[in-house]
Amino acid sequence: xxxxxxxxxxxxxxxxxxxxxxxxxxxxxxxxxxxxxxxxxxxxxxxxxxxxxxxxxxxxxxxxxxxxxxxxxxxxxxxxxxxxxxxxxxxxxxxxxxxxxxxxxxxxxxxxxxxxxxxxxxxxxxxxxxxxxxxxxxxxxxxxxxxxxxxxxxxxxxxxxxxxxxxxxxxxxx
Numbered sequence: 001x002x003x004x005x006x007x008x009x010x011x012x013x014x015x016x017x018x019x020x021x022x023x024x025x026x027x028x029x030x031x032x033x034x035x036x037x038x039x040x041x042x043x044x045x046x047x048x049x050x051x052x053x054x055x056x057x058x059x060x061x062x063x064x065x066x067x068x069x070x071x072x073x074x075x076x077x078x079x080x081x082x083x084x085x086x087x088x089x090x091x092x093x094x095x096x097x098x099x100x101x102x103x104x105x106x107x108x109x110x111x112x113x114x115x116x117x118x119x120x121x122x123x124x125x126x127x128x129x130x131x132x133x134x135x136x137x138x139x140x141x142x143x144x145x146x147x148x149x150x151x152x153x154x155x156x157x158x159x160x161x162x163x164x165x166x167x168x169x170x171x172x173x174x
Contacts, residue, residue, distance in 0.1 A: 006170060009162055009163075009166040010163060010166055012159075012162065013159045013160070013163035013166065014159065014163070015159070016156070016158050016159030016162070017155070017156055017159035017160060018159075019152070019155045019159075020152045020154070020155035020156025020157070020158075020159060021152065021156060022152070023148050023151055023152025023155065024149050024152035024153060025152075027144075027146075027149045027152065028144070028145050028148070030148065031086050031089055031144065031148055034089070035078060035082045035085045035086060035089075036079065036082070038078060038085075039076075039077075039078030039079040039082070039085075040075065040079065041075075042071050042074050042075035042078060043071070043072060043075025043076060043079065044075070045071050045075075046067070046068050046069070046070070046072035046073075046074070046075055047068070047072060048068075049064045049065075049067045049071060050064070050065065050068030050072065051068075052064045052068070053065040053068055087140060088140065089144075090136050090140045090144065090147040090148065090151060091140030093151045093154075094132075094133045094134070094135070094136025095133065095136075095137055096133070097129055097130075097132060097133035097136065097151070097154050097155075098129075098130055098133030098134055098136075098137065100129075100133075100158060101126045101129035101130040101132075101133055102126075102130060104122065104125075104126035104129065104158070104162065104165075105123055105130065107122070107165060107169075108120070108122035108123035108126055109123065110169075111165065111168070111169060111172075114169070114172055114173075115172070116168065116169075122161060122164075122165050125157065125161050126161070129154060129157065129158055129161075132150070132154050133154070136150070136151070
């Protein structure tokens with residue numbers, strides 16, 4: 001396994017583990033903070049684009065005006081309707097987990113092709129994560145706190161699984 005790919009997989013696994021623990025321990029606070037951060041960042045970027053338009057004079061780009069106004073409106077909406085965004089977050093994370101678990105299924109099949117005898121364990125865990133992601137997509141408006149904790153568990157399991165698979169694949173290739 002290429003060293004850069006291995007390092008990238010290990011780093012992303014560790015980040016997933018940390019994210020999973022944070023979401024498990026502080027679900028409501030984590031989502032609220034993320035929404036405020038995203039809304040604030042979008043709002044600030046909109047103000048920057050609008051200021052660029054206003055400073056541009058005759059050379060001002062109309063795109064800066066349009067993007068600035070749209071981003072300011074979006075940022076305000078994100079800050080005002082934070083509960084709505086909180087309901088959408090589990091669905092978006094569910095899509096992410098579903099897509100990522102499909103990649104994990106492929107990696108487990110690669111492990112099988114390389115002769116790793118317990119490839120099926122990784123495949124089962126990835127399949128469970130795929131089901132988990134699908135449930136999140138199909139039922140995004142359930143209890144937010146419970147879903148966030150469930151997402152945290154998913155990230156934790158995904159991180160641990162990817163980390164273990166990366167280490168096992170590296171050992172197998174030696």
